[in-house]
Amino acid sequence: MKSVSLTTPVRIAGQPVRVLFIANPDGRPRWVWPADARRPTFLSFYPAVTLRQRAFRLAVRLIFMLGLQRLVFSSVVIDRPEMAGESDWALFTGTTGPNRKEVLIRDRQTVVKIAVGPDSQDNLANEARTLKKLEGAKTPLPFVYPNLVHYADHRLSITRLADYGTWDTITPDHIEALRSLRAGFSEQGGLHTWPEWIATNERLTALEAGSDTRIPGRLLTDLLVLAAAFDPVRPVRYGLSHGDFTPWNTLRTDGRQLGIIDWELAREQTPVGYDYFHFHLQQGIMVERKSWSRIYADIHAGLTPLVKLAVFGSIRVNVDRYLRLYLLHHLTYYLSVYTRQEVWHPQIHWQLEVWRDALGDLTPSGHGRPQLIASLFAALAGVDYAVLKLGDGDPADLPPDSDLDILLSRTAAETLIARIQSFRGVDRVRIVRKSFMASLAIVLSNGQLLHLDLIWKLKRKATVFLEAATLIEGARVNAHGIRVVNERDTADYLRLFYGLNGQPIPEKYAVPGGELPVLPIQSNRGWQKWRNRFDYVQDTLLTAWRDRGFVVTFSGVDGAGKSTVIGEVTQLIDKRIRRPVKVLRHRPSVLPILSAYVHGKEGAEQRSVERLPRTGNNRNLLSSLLRFGYYFTDYLFGQAYVYVRYVLRGYAVVYDRYYYDFVLDARRSNIELPAIVPRLGLPLLMKPRYNFFLYADPDTILARKQELDRATIVDLTNRYRALFRDCQDRYPRHVFASVENVELAETLATVRETLQTSIK
Known part of the structure; x- marks a missing residue:
């Protein structure tokens, strides 16, 4: 009888059987199966990833469906492998090389791997050890794997997993x-x-x-x-x-x-x-x-x-x-x-x-913020420009939350933008163009960030308050070879910029008091005055469309550390991502808290802060429905108000808790309803762009706050994580992230890098 094996590791039972096979390019059989098999079991050896592979699998299934396999595939008589079933088996003779093994699908439930040489013997022994280790994992694993049936004599028997592609x-x-x-x-x-x-x-x-x-x-x-x-x-x-x-x-x-x-x-x-x-x-x-x-x-x-x-x-x-x-x-x-x-x-x-x-x-090299700034000023060589508020400082030494304001012509600005986008190490650049400047947020491959304002007109709303060309002409070169606005012009700029915005000049600039300089008359009169007003309206509308803000929510059981994280994140958004921030507690609050009708707004808010969560005594279904309907109405209409008032103006809106609390922990708002009721309302609401559920193990939470018992913490955590997984599947364009909040620095880094994806 003829063996189809490249060597002869498969034990044979001495029973002749006719088989069909598909050969390797060298003509030796690769996949072997009984000629009377009614299903193409051997396709388990050929997972389909590409379209061509899927087409091959489909063609084979069609051949079997029509009963044409004996006409299409080569045939030979061999001795039946010892461990093979009657008809529902298939043999893979292995890929050439030291790691080669033969694989026998014994029946619909069992796979047997047979070592061919010393390397494959070690590999099969290693697989047996690993499967035992997986079985002994301390926590359930989120995937399935073959169960170890038997391992001996360099033969590994395992259960066969269902294969649907x-x-x-x-x-x-x-x-x-x-x-x-x-x-x-x-x-x-x-x-x-x-x-x-x-x-x-x-x-x-x-x-x-x-x-x-x-x-x-x-x-x-x-x-x-x-x-x-x-x-x-x-x-x-x-x-x-x-x-x-x-x-x-x-x-x-x-x-x-x-x-x-x-x-x-x-x-x-x-x-x-x-x-x-x-x-x-x-x-x-x-x-x-x-x-x-x-x-x-x-x-x-x-x-x-x-x-x-x-x-x-x-x-x-x-x-x-x-x-x-x-x-x-x-x-x-x-x-x-x-x-x-x-x-x-x-x-x-x-x-x-x-x-x-x-x-x-992959040779190690540096492509960080200092290298980007060096490349930036190298690209400005031969260009008339001046940096605002830098003085004798080195731009490479600026703190991570500092930006650069550079005066230059509009043409030079557009040329520089094109150069920046091609710099090595730049991952992406968000560009917001206005009639008088371009704001760039440059994200590097290592996650570092640089904000850059390229300015060709110095304006506040519809008013030109200084001539940029005059400041460029009067610039000096500082100790680091950078062209900077001179001290007198810098003082005039600071007095006008902060004065027109109704703000005091920060002490760090050490600008002596004095009268505001006279505004340029020529740039603010006649047709130019109306042009400035038109540009201002256009800038406002285009910014609302192109540079909209976003909404961030933080959820978590009491003691998960939301307040600390939110405090840090608001600073991060303000200083690093350069957006104004509006913090809202739980809901839009277009409608006042219900107790405000009895105790007044301030009294209601004070009582809400002092009262422990989940201590309300409402158990009435009708009362709960009315209460929930009131708050749902606040969400339904309030989200539109928040979007128009804040998001369209470029704000980052941060919610300390959100509607998800009504879905999973309505008791916190003194509502006693089946979870399905608030869950039905979720599709009707706008989905915030970023949603973070902060969690920690019960011991960590109880060490921070002892407002919930261990069982409640575990239950709420599991249900929140399940809800966030479901929402991520349903709304893939939004972020629903469960973040373990044990190390604050790690949590903030995760949130920071996630929010930086808003820079596009």
Whole structure:
């Protein structure tokens, strides 16, 4: 009888059976199944990611539906594999290389993996250990995985997961899975404590000493330079990684739940982000045939602040550092595998091409705010300009919340804007153009921010109060080579700017008192006067349309730390994002609190502050409906009022609690209603752009406030998180983020980077 195996690891039962097969390019069978099979079980070996792959699966299913498989596929008689079922089995003979294994789908419930060589034996033993570790996880995992049935004699039997296809992109379910693997198996330590760091350097030494000319010499040189650049003592965050986290190893299972298979390359104590990087790299190379620059862009495009927090455990992480660690480990591992492989398939050469570009691109370099400012003034060489309020200071030393005001001509401003957008390290630029200036908010790839005002007319509403050209002409060069407005003109500017706005001049400018300078007459009379008024109206209308503000909500159980976070965030929005802020408590408050009709507005507010939450004694259904209807009316009409009065004027509106409290914790407002009643009202309301639910473990909350019992804290937290997950699915253009608020700095960093996405 004829064996279809590339070697002969599959035990045979001595029972001849006719099979069909699909061959490899070299003619050897790849997928084998019984000729009398009624369903294409072997398609489980071929997850469809691309349109071409989906078309192939559809064609195969059609062939089976029409009963044409014996006419289409090659046939041979073999001895039945020992562990195979009667007809519903399929065999994958494995991919060429040291890691090769054979996989037998024994029946609809069981998969058996059979090791072919020493490497695959180690891999299967590792998968068995990993599956046991997952079964012993302290908290339930948000994905399904095969159950270990039996492992012995280098044969691994596991349960078969339902397969309803896969995804070609990372979804929120993937991210939640990566978060659980990181958080459930988290460690921290220097690189020298990482076992794989030693193995990586050993592989690199062996590759350097080897004589495989198929590996480009430049690739090895770059790997050596990359390895030498790491500080082995500097702390690194570790977690459990799958090791081959790809679309073909992540499946849609029953109920469309994420299922993860093939844990052979799983590793404990792996630098965080490993699986996230691997998904993008393998998908980009093997499926989409992308260049490194496009893969790198995809990696960073997907790293929203919340994704970064889930994958890395911190918002303040140097992503490229972990990307370099991943590449160093990944490349040395697979290069050591490929050197032991006689024939290289085309996919290896695809990888070499992308790896080369990746290593060339990821040499450490600085592209922060100081470098941006240096590039900015280099671009101004030969341009007539003057910086306001800088004096003898160095612009590179300005605090993070300081901006730059530069006087120059309108033509020069537009040229500079085009240059800035092409600067290296610039992620995105929000530009708000007005008749007299352009305001730029420049966000760098590392999350740093620079606000820049390019001004060609000095105006307050419809009045020109100084001639910009005169200030540019009288500028001087300071000690750092920067052209700045001279002291006399700066004093005139400050007196006029703050005087016309009815504000005192800040003490930091140390401007002596004096009369306001005379306004330029020529620029504020005749047709120019009417032109200024027209421009002012136009600027106001266009700003309301193009530079609208946004609404932010903070929810959480009492003791979650909302008040502290809101206080910091309002300062952050004002100083860093440069928007005026309006804070509202719980609702728009177009209608007064109900008790105001009895105790007056101030008395009602005082009673509300003094009263503990959830202590009202209302249990009447009719009273609750009336109370809820009153507050819902406030939301329904008040949100339009808030939008027109604040959002259209560029404000950031911050809610301390929002309508979600009525959905999940109506008792807090002395309302006793089924949750479905306020939930039905949610689709009728405008959805705030950013919504944060702050939570912490019960012990942390009880240490801050003892207003709720442990069970209530756990229940409310679980229900809030479930509501926010549901809202994120229903309203994907908005942010519904659950943020663990234990370390204030980490929470604020998450909120800051999320809010900076408003800069577009």
